Amino acid sequence: MTPLAGFVAAILAGWIIREPRRAAAAILVPFLAVLGVQTWTLAAGHGDNPPSTIHGVSYWVVQAIILAFALGIATQLAIVLRARPSGDTAAGDDAGVSRRALQATAVLLVLTAASLTGIVLTSKPVLHHNANSPLPWYGATGIVACVAAVVVLTVVRIVQRRSDARQQKLAAASPGPAVAGDRR
Secondary structure, eight states: OHHHHHHHHHHHHHHHHOOHHHHHHHHHHHHHHHHHHHHHHHHTTOSSSOGGGGGSHHHHHHHHHHHHHHHHHHHHHHHHHHTSOOSSSOTTOHHHHHHHHHHHHHHHHHHHHHHHHHHHHHOOOOSSOOTTOOOOHHHHHHHHHHHHHHHHHHHHHHHHHHHHHHHHHHHHHSOOOOOTTOOO
């Protein structure tokens, strides 16, 4: 559940906020809420895996890795989209940035609350847990989406940097505009 929730939260935050640190901060509370509900449902015996899953260090290491992927996606997407010119806010408009961050946080919190309510209301005890149960489809989908997003955003960011460097070289190499009275 956390990989897919982290992916969706990261995409929404990075797309709306476009300020890397604020985008990353906006996904923390929704991610931790989903993690809390997931941990609670597993501990209560409502998950595919046995309740003892949450007592292992590996469970928490995997959650930390998933959080790191989500933070990376949010920050990279915000950086990539910030580089594009947008007409909705002027450069240096702190009020616009704060407004977008507040809107994204509100959207994420509402979506998180709605999905977690549905998860809690539809969860039911599992009678026989399989210690070697396969990864649920939504977990596998979330992991694949997170890895793919990080790879794609990294490639886009590398291309952006190369393009920026090329433009700076061209600007430095080209002579400036002719000034009146300039004799060469």
